[in-house]
Each structure stands twice: as C-alpha cells, then as structure tokens.
Amino acid sequence: MTIRHEERPVLTPHNLDETELLGLFRRMALLREFEERTAEQYARGRIWGFCHLYTGQEAVAVGAVSALTREDYVVTAYRDHGQAIAKGIDPKRVMAELFGKRTGTSLGRGGSMHLFDREVNFMGGYAIVGGHLPIATGLALAVQYREEDRIVATFFGDGAVAEGAFHESLNLAQLWQLPVVFVLENNLYGMGTAVERASATRDFHPRAEAYGIPGEAVDGMDVLAVREAVTRARDRALDGKGPSFLEMKTYRFRPHSMSDPGRYRTRGEVDIWRQRDPLRTFPERLIEEEVATREQIDVILGEVEEEVRECIAFAEESPHPEPADLMRFVWAADEPEGEDGP
Amino acid sequence: MIPSASHPVPSGTAGSPSGPDGSPDSQVPLRVLSPDGGLEGEAPDLSPTEREALYRQMSRLRAFDNRMINLQRQGRIGFYGPATGQEATTVGSAFALEAGDWIFPALREAGALLVRGYPLRKMVAQLYGNRADDALGHQMPCHYTARELRFVSMSSCIANQLPQAVGAAWAARIRGDRTVVLGYIGDGGTSEGDFHAAMNFAGVFRTPCVILCQNNRWAISVPVEKQTAVREIARKAAAYGIPGLQVDGNDVLAVVAATRAAADRARCGGGPTFIEALTYRAGPHTTSDDPTRYRASEEAGRWPDPIPRYRAFLEASGAWDEERERGLQAELEGEIDAAIEEVEAEPAPDPASLIEGVFATPPALLRDQLEEVLRPRR
Numbered sequence: 001m002t003i004r005h006e007e008r009p010v011l012t013p014h015n016l017d018e019t020e021l022l023g024l025f026r027r028m029a030l031l032r033e034f035e036e037r038t039a040e041q042y043a044r045g046r047i048w049g050f051c052h053l054y055t056g057q058e059a060v061a062v063g064a065v066s067a068l069t070r071e072d073y074v075v076t077a078y079r080d081h082g083q084a085i086a087k088g089i090d091p092k093r094v095m096a097e098l099f100g101k102r103t104g105t106s107l108g109r110g111g112s113m114h115l116f117d118r119e120v121n122f123m124g125g126y127a128i129v130g131g132h133l134p135i136a137t138g139l140a141l142a143v144q145y146r147e148e149d150r151i152v153a154t155f156f157g158d159g160a161v162a163e164g165a166f167h168e169s170l171n172l173a174q175l176w177q178l179p180v181v182f183v184l185e186n187n188l189y190g191m192g193t194a195v196e197r198a199s200a201t202r203d204f205h206p207r208a209e210a211y212g213i214p215g216e217a218v219d220g221m222d223v224l225a226v227r228e229a230v231t232r233a234r235d236r237a238l239d240g241k242g243p244s245f246l247e248m249k250t251y252r253f254r255p256h257s258m259s260d261p262g263r264y265r266t267r268g269e270v271d272i273w274r275q276r277d278p279l280r281t282f283p284e285r286l287i288e289e290e291v292a293t294r295e296q297i298d299v300i301l302g303e304v305e306e307e308v309r310e311c312i313a314f315a316e317e318s319p320h321p322e323p324a325d326l327m328r329f330v331w332a333a334d335e336p337e338g339e340d341g342p
Numbered sequence: 343m344i345p346s347a348s349h350p351v352p353s354g355t356a357g358s359p360s361g362p363d364g365s366p367d368s369q370v371p372l373r374v375l376s377p378d379g380g381l382e383g384e385a386p387d388l389s390p391t392e393r394e395a396l397y398r399q400m401s402r403l404r405a406f407d408n409r410m411i412n413l414q415r416q417g418r419i420g421f422y423g424p425a426t427g428q429e430a431t432t433v434g435s436a437f438a439l440e441a442g443d444w445i446f447p448a449l450r451e452a453g454a455l456l457v458r459g460y461p462l463r464k465m466v467a468q469l470y471g472n473r474a475d476d477a478l479g480h481q482m483p484c485h486y487t488a489r490e491l492r493f494v495s496m497s498s499c500i501a502n503q504l505p506q507a508v509g510a511a512w513a514a515r516i517r518g519d520r521t522v523v524l525g526y527i528g529d530g531g532t533s534e535g536d537f538h539a540a541m542n543f544a545g546v547f548r549t550p551c552v553i554l555c556q557n558n559r560w561a562i563s564v565p566v567e568k569q570t571a572v573r574e575i576a577r578k579a580a581a582y583g584i585p586g587l588q589v590d591g592n593d594v595l596a597v598v599a600a601t602r603a604a605a606d607r608a609r610c611g612g613g614p615t616f617i618e619a620l621t622y623r624a625g626p627h628t629t630s631d632d633p634t635r636y637r638a639s640e641e642a643g644r645w646p647d648p649i650p651r652y653r654a655f656l657e658a659s660g661a662w663d664e665e666r667e668r669g670l671q672a673e674l675e676g677e678i679d680a681a682i683e684e685v686e687a688e689p690a691p692d693p694a695s696l697i698e699g700v701f702a703t704p705p706a707l708l709r710d711q712l713e714e715v716l717r718p719r720r
Contacts, residue, residue, distance in 0.1 A: 162542050164535015171533050174571035200545030200583030210581035212571035 016224075021291050022300065024066060024223050025282055028058040030304045031082045032279050034091055035254075037308045038081070038098060042258050046316070047098045050127070051112040054082035056253035059278035060185050061086040061155070063226025064248075067234055068153055073121045073143075075136035076155040078113035079185075079252075080125025083155055088120040095311035101318035107329065108321045121150075129190075130156060130163030133182075137169040140178035140243075151179040151237040153230065159190025161204055170211040170245070179237035181230060182213075182245045185220065187252045192264040208245035220248030221276045253277070371588040371620055374595035377646060379654025386438075386599040390661060396437060396594050397656055398670060400429040400649050403453045405674040406462060407625070410469060413682070414629045419469045421483040425450045427592075427624030430648035431556050432526075433457055434597030435619070438605055439524055444492045446507035446525040449485065450556065450623075451496070454526075458491040463681040470685050478691040480699060484628075501531040504540035504553065511549035511614070522608045523551040524601070530561025532575055541616070545582035548613035552604040553584075555616070556591065558623035563636040579616035591619030592648040595655075622646060 016024075035053040042051055054061065061082035065074065068087075076083045081098075085091050089105055097104025098112055105115045113127040123139065126132035136154035143150055160166055161184065173180050184204055188195050201207065208215025214236075218229040226248060233244035251273040255262035274280075286292040374383040388396075407424040414422045425432060432453030436445060445454055452465065464476065468486050471479025477487065487495035497503055507525030514521035531537055532555060544551055555575055559566050572578060579586025589600040597619060604615035624645040626633050633642065656662035697704045697712050704712075 162539065164538050167535050167538030168533060171570055175568065198546060199542065200548075201581065207581035210572060210578040212573075 018291050021286060022296065024062055024227075025286065025292075025297070026300050026304065027062045027066075027086055028223060028279055028282065029301055030091065030307060031058045031061065031085060033301075033304045033308045034085065034095070034311065035081060037312060038095070039254070039258070041098070041312060047100075047112070049111050050078070051098070051258045052079040052256065053252070053254045053258075054079055056273065056277070057185055057187060057220065057248075057250045058082060059223040059282070060183070060220045060226055060248045060250055063223040064153060064155070064183055064230040066223075067227050067230035069150065070120060071148075071150040072234070073123050073136070073139050073150065073152040074155070075123045075132050075139065075152065076125055077129070077132060077157060077160065078125055078127045079157070080113065080115050084115040084117070084122055084125065087117075087122040089115065089117045089122055091307065092311045092314040093117075095308075095315040096318045099315040099318070100320070101315055102321045103314070103318040107325075109329065130160035130165040132156070133160065133163075133165050133169040136180055137173050137178060140173065140180035141176065143179055144176070149238070151181060151234050153181045153183055153234075155183045155185055157190060158184065158186045158188065158195050158204065159193065159198065161207070162190075162198055170208070170213060170243070173243040174211045174213045177240065177242035179240075180243045181233040181237060182208075182243060183230070184245065184247045185250055186247050187250050189252070189256065189265070191256045191260065192262075194264065203247065205245060205247035213243050213245045215245040215247065217247045217249060220250030221273075221278050221281070223278055223282055251276075371590045372596050372600050373590040373593050374599060375590075375593045375651060375655055377651065379651045379658065381655065381658075383596070384599075385595050386602060388595075388598070392437075393656065393661060396433060396598070397649075397652055397662065399433045399437075399453065399456050400594065400652065401670055402462075402674055402677075403429050403433065403456055404649060405671070406452075406465070406678060409678050409682070410466075411625075411629065413469075418686070419483060421629055422469065423450060423484045423628040424625040425452055427622045427645050427647070428556055428558055429453050430594035430652065431554075431591040431597055431619040431621045434594040435524060435526075435552075435554050435601040435617075438598050438601035439522065440520075440605075442492070442520070443522045443524060443605065444494065444507075444510055446494045446503040446510070446523060447496050448500075448503060448526045448528055448531060448556070449496045449498060450528070450558075451526050452484075452486065454524075455486055455488060455491070455493055458488065458493055460486070460488050460491060460493070461681075462677055463684055464488075466678075466681045466685045467688070470688070472685065472688045472690050473692070474685045474688040475691070477699070478695050501527055501534035501536040501540075503527075504531075505536050505543070507553070508540045508544045508547075508549050508551055508614075511544070511551035511608075512547055514550055515547070520609055521550070522605045523549075524605070525551060525553050527553065527555050528561060529555060529557040529559065529566045529569055529575060530564060531555075532578060533569055541579070541582040541584060544614040545584045548611075550608035550611070551614045552601060552608060553614060553616045554601065555618045556621055557618050558621050560623050560627070560633075560637070562627045562631065563633075565637070574618065576616060576618035584614050584616050586616040586618065588618045588620060591621030592646045592651065594648060594652050621648075 031054060035055045039053060041047045065086035074083055074087050081094060084094055093103060093105045094115060097106055097115055100108045102108050105117050113125050116124045133154060136152050140152040186204060190198055205215035205217045219225045229246050233246060236244055253270060283297045287294055374385055376382045403425060407426050410422045411424055413419045428450060432451045436454035436457040465486060467474035469483045485496040504525050504527055507523045511523040527537060557575055561569055574588060576586035576588045590596045600617050604617060607615055622645045653662060693715055697708045
C-alpha cells in the first residue's frame with residue numbers, strides 16, 4: 001500500500017496560529033505518551049482485559065476532533081482512547097477507567113472499550129464491530145429532528161465496512177440527509193485480516209458512491225489534512241447537505257490488541273509506515289517552517305510525560321468500585337445520582 | 343457490459359457501465375425489444391420452441407396469479423402474492439440457467455419455479471397446505487420449495503437468501519464443478535445488511551453467482567426513491583468490485599441475454615455479476631395489501647405489461663397468432679381447473695404431522711404439546 005505524497009502546502013494557509021499548531025502537536029503527543037504508558041501498565045498487570053491502543057493513528061483523532069465543537073457528538077469503536085481524550089475527557093479519568101477504578105469515565109465498569117462522557121458529547125466507544133454506526137446515524141436523526149446546530153462524527157475501522165450495520169447506516173444517512181460525518185480509519189487490517197483479503201476494492205471511499213454520498217481519501221498521517229477534510233464535511237452537514245464519507249489512510253504501529261502477536265505483517269512494513277509517523281513528521285515540519293523550535297517541542301514532550309505520570313498516579317490512588325453498587329447503573333429505575341453518574 | 347464469447351450482449355442497445363463522459367449516471371438499461379415489441383437489438387440465440395416456451399410460461403404465471411387471487415377472495419386459500427408485471431424478469435432469468443444450477447429465490451419468483459418444471463398442482467397444494475402439499479402446510483402460503491429442482495425455499499425474511507446463495511456458489515467454486523447460483527433480491531432487500539455482506543463476500547471470493555435484483559419500484563408501500571438515495575441500484579455493485587448492469591426487466595429477451603451472459607461468465611471463472619432488472623409490481627404486495635392507499639392509480643394504470651410486448655414480437659415473426667392465443671388460454675384454464683379440483687379434494691394434514699420435518703428427533707416439549715393436541719376432548 002502506497003500513499004501518494006502530494007505537494008505539501010505550507011502551514012499558514014490553514015489559518016492556524018502558532019499556539020493552535022502547537023496545540024495539535026501537544027494533543028497528539030499526549031495520546032502517544034498515554035498509549036505507550038498504557039501498554040506498560042498493561043504489562044505490569046494494572047490494566048487487564050481487552051485493550052486496543054491508538055498508537056500511529058493520532059493524527060486522525062486529533063485532526064478530526066479539532067474541526068469539531070464541544071457540542072458536536074463523537075461516536076467511535078473500541079479503539080477509543082484517542083477520540084475520548086481528543087474530545088476533551090480528562091485523561092486521568094480515562095486512565096482510571098482502564099484501571100477499573102470508580103473515578104473512571106464509566107465508573108470502572110466499562111474498561112478500555114467503553115469510554116463515555118455525556119458532558120463533552122463523547123457518546124461512547126463500542127465493542128461490537130460496526131454496531132455503533134446505527135447509533136451515530138440515529139443521533140444525527142435526533143439532531144436533524146430537533147433542528148440543532150451540531151453534527152455527529154463517527155469513527156470506524158476498515159473491518160467495520162464489511163458489516164451490515166455500515167450498509168444500513170450509510171443508506172439511511174444519505175436518504176434522510178443526516179448531519180453525520182463517517183470517518184473511516186483505514187489502518188489496513190481488520191485484526192489480522194489485510195484489507196485485500198476482506199474487500200474486492202482497494203479503496204473504500206468510492207463505495208460511498210453506492211449510497212450517493214461524496215467519498216474522499218485523506219492522508220490520515222497528516223493532522224492538518226484530516227482537520228481540513230473534516231472541517232469541509234462538517235460545513236456540508238451544517239448546510240443541510242447531508243453526510244460525508246472520509247477514508248483516512250492510516251496505520252497502527254502496535255498490534256490489534258494486547259493479545260495479538262501480530263504475525264500477519266512484516267517488521268519492514270511497520271518500519272515503512274513509522275517513517276510517516278505524525279509524531280515525527282509534524283514537529284519536523286513545525287521546526288522547518290519556523291513555527292516552533294526544537295526546544296519548544298521538547299518542552300511539550302516533557303509536559304505530556306508528566307501529565308501521563310499524573311494520570312497513572314491518579315488511577316492507582318483511586319478507589320475500586322463499591323461492591324454494593326454492583327446492581328446499579330443498568331436500569332433506568334436506578335439512575336446514578338449527583339455528579340457520580342457517567 | 344458483460345464480456346462473453348458465446349453469448350455476446352447485443353451491442354447498440356446494451357447498457358455500458360459508464361457513459362460517454364465516463365460517469366456511471368448515463369447508463370442505459372439493456373434492451374432487445376422496444377416497448378411495443380419491435381426488435382431493437384440482437385435477440386439471444388433461442389430455438390422457435392424456446393421462444394414459444396418463454397411466452398407460454400409467462401402466460402401461465404399470469405393466468406395462475408389471476409385465478410389464485412380469486413380463490414383467496416373466495417376464502418378458499420388464505421394468502422397469495424402475485425407476480426403480475428414481473429413475469430419477464432423471473433421467467434427470462436431462470437430460463438437462462440442450466441438445469442444443474444441452483445436458484446435462491448426471494449419471495450416473488452414463482453416464474454422461475456415454473457420454468458424449472460414444477461407442476462402447477464404442487465403450487466396449488468402448497469397454497470392449500472393440505473395433504474397434497476409436500477410440506478404438509480408447514481410453510482407460509484406462496485412460499486414454494488423444490489429441492490429436487492434445485493430451487494431453495496422462498497422466505498419472507500428479506501435478503502437472508504443472498505448470503506446463502508453466495509455461500510452455495512463458493513461451495514461450487516471449491517468443488518470445482520460447473521454449478522452457477524442465481525440469487526434473487528428485491529429493491530427493498532438491497533438496504534439490508536445481508537445484501538451488503540453477500541455482495542462483499544461474492545466480490546472478495548469471486549463466487550460463481552448471478553445476483554439479480556428485481557427492482558419493481560415498491561417494497562410493500564415504500565417506493566424505491568425512499569429506499570435509497572442512489573438512482574440506479576446497479577451502481578451499488580461497483581462498491582464491491584462486481585460488474586453491475588441494468589436490464590429492462592419487462593423485456594424477456596433482454597433478461598435472457600443478460601442472465602445468460604452473466605451465468606456464462608460465472609461458469610468460466612469470471613466471478614459474480616449483479617443485474618438490476620427494472621420492472622414493476624402491477625398488483626398488490628400480497629392479498630393482505632391495498633396499494634391504492636399509497637400509490638396513485640394513474641401510476642399503476644400505466645404499467646408496462648411484458649406479455650403483450652413479447653406477444654407482438656412473436657406475432658411479427660409469424661410464430662404466434664390469435665388462434666394459438668385462444669388455444670393457449672383454454673389449455674391454461676383447463677390445467678389450472680384440474681389442479682384446483684385435484685388438490686381441493688385432499689384432506690387437511692394429519693394433526694400428528696404437526697411436529698414432523700423440523701427436528702430429526704422432536705424434543706420432549708413438542709411431543710408433550712402434540713400429545714395434548716391429540717388427546718380426545720371431554
């Protein structure tokens with residue numbers, strides 16, 4: 001799989017000032033650090049169960065969410081740490097959730113795949129492949145019905161494209177002109193299944209045409225390209241022009257999950273993609289174009305290291321869920337009270 | 343267009359996957375006969391007997407539909423779903439297959455079953471669900487099944503037959519035999535997840551199948567415009583890397599040509615083809631439906647009847663005339679009368695057969711229930 005290297009535009013046309021550009025870098029660096037430390041904590045046995053790391057795909061979550069407002073909804077799959085933190089959930093609460101602690105986003109009951117925070121309109125990570133797409137489409141129907149000034153962005157992987165729920169969602173979204181942006185994170189593997197073994201078409205974005213939806217391929221390793229594409233798609237949705245389909249060409253550097261030995265791809269392939277690591281290329285570009293200095297970049301890297309250390313300390317010190325609460329928070333009759341609720 | 347050495351698709355009138363500007367918007371449906379039955383394109387290679395057989399089967403289905411609707415209105419059968427208006431699509435597509443090929447119908451493909459040689463008497467028996475019915479009344483009426491003719495049970499579940507059709511085709515490919523599978527679906531079915539999964543699977547594994555969508559414009563009461571935002575359902579095939587084409591589904595010769603080319607392609611290892619047959623459901627969805635509540639009578643009054651269209655073609659070539667028509671109608675009346683008479687004389691199924699044919703060994707719970715049913719009432 002090769003990606004065409006377009007002539008890169010200079011940074012300034014993106015109408016972002018130095019602070020905003022460094023902000024994008026900071027968020028990507030935070031996600032990277034968060035995931036690397038998560039892997040360590042997992043190895044130490046502090047985190048267990050299913051855990052899917054976002055390493056490599058940071059430019060997608062950070063770029064896409066930077067094009068959204070707090071009011072916009074985000075619905076995503078199980079590889080959800082990146083979108084959750086990018087959407088504004090306190091990373092401490094995300095780490096606490098991974099630790100299964102009471103201070104986690106889902107009170108320690110959801111774990112890695114089920115982060116959720118209504119406050120920032122992060123409507124969840126979902127474990128069933130493609131199962132969240134009808135939820136996102138339904139949210140968009142609610143937004144349209146209530147005539148609200150916001151959109152839904154939903155993230156999913158290349159494996160989800162083969163699911164019936166994907167098909168049904170895209171058909172209805174275009175039929176009803178719903179304000180939803182479908183963001184496909186094509187990282188080339190559905191677990192261990194390479195895209196060419198799961199789809200007879202090499203690219204997925206032309207599939208959008210089958211529903212009458214405009215589809216577009218985007219360099220998912222370029223945070224500014226992602227941001228720009230999602231901005232356009234969001235504007236379309238707000239103008240009442242219906243859904244968009246964006247295929248982010250990206251790559252996960254780590255295995256599918258913590259229990260995947262990753263024997264289906266070569267070391268060399270990973271190394272090739274690592275050369276396009278947004279955590280490497282984006283700061284290089286900032287320095288090259290004199291937006292930032294190497295020192296500023298290093299300061300940010302130091303800050304996020306410290307921030308993630310605090311996240312781990314917070315998660316470690318937080319209490320476990322109360323056994324007495326075991327039966328709570330499932331049925332409406334026992335809604336969580338006060339600020340404890342998810 | 344489907345490339346095929348033995349059965350070239352007629353050129354000039356053939357739909358091409360992309361128009362002069364390269365956009366898929368300008369697709370023209372494949373057509374052999376003009377709306378009034380004039381020969382417009384190249385007719386598929388058919389003997390005079392085969393040409394007549396196409397006409398006879400379409401007429402037979404029409405006559406059968408009319409009589410069965412009457413029987414339902416008289417309360418003699420419970421339920422019926424006519425295929426009026428869609429005769430050319432089902433008869434033509436099944437006609438293009440070989441006897442060893444499998445058919446996975448949706449729920450309006452009685453025409454395909456007639457082509458396979460299923461006796462009318464068995465169809466009537468299925469509708470009565472009495473002792474003459476192979477399934478002893480276990481299946482919903484108008485949901486025929488004929489394993490011996492490689493015709494899988496019809497199902498009211500929408501689109502579920504397509505993953506099965508593609509799976510059967512995959513089996514044929516693994517076995518390396520020359521079987522082709524024809525799977526039917528309606529326009530409504532294309533919105534189902536099963537359609538998506540089946541199409542993707544067919545594309546990835548290049549299974550030897552033909553997926554034929556009978557776009558009759560109505561999914562019960564939902565018009566195709568409210569079903570999908572795409573104007574041509576055939577365009578959906580491109581999303582799966584499968585060639586898709588539109589055919590005039592009211593032109594039986596065009597349906598034969600398109601299906602034959604697609605089946606040949608599949609048989610030669612060329613993979614699946616998706617055919618969208620543009621047709622029209624002239625009648626109600628079923629006898630439980632009243633289409634005047636949701637579609638204008640003017641629309642239904644203008645439906646393009648495939649039977650007179652093809653008859654005009656046969657008459658122009660001297661193969662048909664009024665006298666033969668009268669003879670055929672009398673013959674069909676006689677055949678249907680005899681079938682009804684024979685079946686109506688049969689008793690209801692034995693209540694003891696109620697739990698047969700589902701489990702190899704019926705579970706205790708069912709056996710207990712049956713015992714209770716059979717216990718003499720006090």
